[in-house]
Amino acid sequence: MMTGARYNVYSEHLARKFGGKVYKLPVNLPGTCPNRDGKVGQGGCIFCDGEGSGFQCLPNSYSVSRQLEENREYFKKRFNANKYIAYFQAFTNTYVSFEQFRENILAACREDIVGISVSTRPDCLNDQYLDFLLEVKNEKELDINIELGLQTVNYHTLLKINRGHTLAEFVDAVLMTHQRGFDVCAHLILNLPGDDRIDVVENAKLLSALRVKYVKLHSLYVVEGTVLGEMFKRGEIEMITMDEYVRRVITFMEYLDPGMVIQRLVGKGPAESLLFSNWGVSWWKIKQMIEEKMEEMDIRQGSRFNYLNGSALR
Secondary structure, eight states, X not given: OOTTOSSOBHHHHHHHHHTSXXXXXXEOOOOOOTTTBSSSOBSOOTTOOTTXXXXXXXXXXXXXXXXXXXXXXXXXXHHOOOOEEEEEOSSXXXXXXXXXXXXXXXXXXXXXXXXXXXXXXXXXXXXXXXXXXXXXXXXXXXXXXXXXXXXXXOHHHHHHTTOSXXXXXXXXXXXXXXXXXXXXXXXXXXXXXXXXXXXXXXXXXXXXXXXXXXXXXXXXXXXXXXXXHHHHHTTOOOOOOHHHHHHHHHHHHHHSOTTSEEEESOOOOOGGGEEEOGGGSOHHHHHHHHHHHHHHHTOOTTTTOXXXXXXXXX
């Protein structure tokens, strides 16, 4: 952790790791997931719309090379950037044929790419895909990590949101990924309907026990045309307050391994179809509120990280 910082900030971590500023170049590919096409479920998660997480990306009709090149030029002109991570972001990037996956990854192996980040579901990883990524890592000398959508450790909530996998699949995917020496980034939503602060604490404890390296926190947003959107309009769900979200994030970080890196504290959704997002406040303001509250309460990441390695014996 940087001197004076109260949590491990991702941008600072990347600067230390790669010796300078590093920028993510999003790659948005056409696709689906097994929770949409009937393999494990229909309709997808109740909060997910047809765009996946690619609403801020270039069109998915563009090739991997074209997306990387156009995004690279944008970041180079705006920030004078020269080191990049190719970020396969939208949908489930390993839920394609192995041949297509191989082609996509190899297209990202450019001279100025220092790393590759692959976003996927825990039930869409296997030995073949991971072994190939290990070959790429060794041959191209790239830093590779896997982003896994968990959302919550509460397996009752996973069922309610129609996630299509349980906690066991997440644990299995983390263990397989770690066997190849790859870091894992876990995605969590701390304000899912039905979850409380007990779940928040257990989220932090599980990720810490599994030695996950990165975490991305998303605040739940509600999009028109989704199951969650219909539930929201009928008044069947109740959102926690913004103050409660701020407190949950701080509680999460209190119990989190202090060595874990925080990639995001709050998310945002596609503006044109939102029914609810961040209590009508900018994500940046909520991030600022979290940091100010941590300062006010004198709380640091990991201040309650005291529960592993046989804590009852101490």
